[in-house]
Amino acid sequence: MTSLKDNHQELKREMSSRHLFMISLGGVIGTGLFLGSGYTIGQAGPVGAILSYLVGGFIMYLTMLCLGELSVAMPVSGSFQTYTTEFISPALGFTVGWLYWFGWAVTVALELLSSGLLMQRWFPDSPVWMWCAIFGIALFLLNALSARAFGETEFWFSSIKVSAIILFIILGGAGLFGLIDMKNGQAAPMFSNFVNTPLLPHGITGLLLTMITVNFSFQGTELIGIAAGESKDPEKTIPKSIRNTVWRTLVFFVLAIFILAGLIPYQEAGVIESPFVAVLDNIGIPYAADIMNFVILTALLSVGNSGLYAATRMLYSLSKTDMASSKLGKVNQKGIPMNALMITFGIALLSLLSGFFAEDTVFMVLLSIAGLGAQVGWISISASQLAFRKQYLKQGGKVEDLKFKTPLYPILPAAALILNLTVLVSLAFDPSQRIALYCGIPFMIVCYLIYHLRIKGKRLEDSRNAA
Template sequence: MKTLQRHLGARHIRFLALGSAIGTGLFYGSASAIQLAGPAVILAYIIGGAAVYMVMRALGEMAVRQPVSGSFGRYASDNLGPLAGFLTGWTYILEMVIVCLADVTAFGIYMGFWFPDVPQWIWVLGIVLMICGLNLCHVKVFGEMEFWLALVKILAIAAMIVGGTVVLFLGVSMNGEHAAGFSNLWAHGGFLPNGIGGLIASLAVVMFAYGGIEIIGITGGEAKNPETVIPKAINAVPMRILLFYVLTMCVLMAIFPWTGIGSKGSPFVQIFSGLGISSAAAILNVIVISAAISAINSNIFGAGRMMYGMAEHGQAPRIFSATSRHGVPWVTVLVMAGALLGGVVLNYLIPQEVFLIIASIATFATVWVWLMILLSQVAMRRRLSAEEIRALKFKVPLWPVAPALAIAFMLFVIGVLGYFEDTRIALYVGTGWIVLMSIAYYAGVKPNLGGRLAQETNPS
């Protein structure tokens, strides 16, 4: 049985993270965040982006020191205990499944724009089979495809920012309505129209939008020269995502009053339509289809590699560690495809109004994983000797203040989910998930894990 192969370069890893993090949360979810916070959503993206960057640096410190399959699930096991690793790994898988379900169904809806008479389930089945096949290919083929898919999204966002900036400097009105200008950021109820409460409430959607960036850590087992590649990817990607989101929000709300954003579909449709492009909806459809495929692609990759790493250490069925002749964990890819097919009917019945609920549940899973990454890094630092700490090649900055602030922020976001009625279900579902998986660990995993560890310690 082959092991994972190191064929992913810095370019692949950087765009893999961008592909996972830039998707539905930006193209459609941004409208929900804007309605909650108004122009102050810019602050929410900045604060959230800073916290996520600290998570990435914590993950990078561990990944460079120990580049392994399973990544942060393995680090949680090593530094916080097997239960923490088990919960972290399976919660990340839950996050990926939820996001993929939303994106797969969204793909079916997008294709209905051009082919309204074709049943939606056909498109859903087609995309699941296509991406499943792609993930079964050599990892380098997968990396190249993800690079080009993510590039389409990035170029679309860049075009929107450039086009919007031109409109701002020319001072023209969009569709004969309100004149574009930076004054729109404070002229309609102020910069903070819904108060601090609105800003805080938007964090659920904002953090959902950043979810997926942690996939960089999972690529450690398949990265060329991880000591060089991972730091470069981590230092480049978070800042780029922060710029994409912050600049996009600034341009968007300077062109249109925030009160009207999202009332006519996606904010991106409004931008392209306002620029006088008659085929704006068709252009957006191409972009969001690429975005959906890219996000599903990278999320299946991430969840599959997590299951592979957990199987290697007795925290998932042993068969999940089976690999093809190309070193691809094919069983985990099929499991993810099955999960998506099994959830198609349920996801098809969910109306668009529950996007906030889906986003909030995914946010709980995402923030839980980020919290475990931060706690794992802190625990690792405490058990290392002074000499080992000096030998670290990619240290967390501003230690220990920055990690402590990031941990406090993650706990605050979880509290926010429970405080607001619209997102409270996420706390209920998340708590139930943690309890259920803890029971599963003690009932089915821990007894076998003890015997496995003893066998590894005394192979004779």
């Protein structure tokens, strides 16, 4: 365990608790909430949508408890890839690391492409690729300056999103309960949408399908673990960041969904582009669409910023465990793994091209693997915590000596593992998500074979030479 910590001292510990908290929040609050929440309400109904977010939040909470124990005991950049390698299987760690890296690299491309498309609202005659290039270069430079510069930028990106959600909850709540007048003299709906709608309008199937989508929308909180290797005083900052992230994310999401479901009939929620825009427009907020366009643009750039950081640190971690070229583990004087950053940015730009030339085929395949990578990451976190605690106790360690403990071991970690595996298996029952398994499983099998055919022998040889 000591050697792993020593391997990562080249990164500079410059990020505070507020940076970690906002980085995690920045990875979560994105288009899944601002655009995808309408689908959830339309499929599950008002009560079912709230239930979906509560269950998704519970799975997130259990997973973050597991990550907290691991990242405080071993605050390394790359986190769960290192934990999976150390406590479960190097081959599985190799597979998880590369799948997660590739997923975030592709996600960066998606966020850049989506940002370019949003700019068409204000500059309809400008080419999308121009905005992709401008935003892409900006994110690259922010990540290249220093870990602190990245953290500070993400803090402000996330602050805009959080402020927008708080303002939406206040204004939406006032419209819902008649404290401000609705547009065109409409009566305040109060609880009518909840009372007059069937509990589950599309049955249990509709609820289960939305739970898959909702669980994916919570993914990004694991970025706390990725950034652990560059956080100041990880024993204090990581637990504080995890607690803040979990309860604030749940409050923001559940309250926002409650307001949306109360103001928009579920039959209409699933067919509008952004339910947030529809609500603000119904309340009569001037320039509602432009305001939300700006907030969504900020959300996209925030996720892209976090994704570029996460993928770069994962590539760095793979290099430090002899699972990628040693050149990718080199850092500059500012503590930035520039080679890993440039490779990640290059892949993001390549996959961006597929969005223009084969958006109905190649790009959808890449995106499905991206979604799967985050879910596999959560599974590896809960499995690694179970394996870590078992090994820790076997080696004579005392639970009371752990600075952060997952409560009710092994019940809660086992519940996290089972629930995350259930979400993964559930993908097979959603036609729109099934492609993730069709593409992701062969990708993982190839990674597993590459490890045994090429990487394993090299790692054994290096360890013998080191001895």
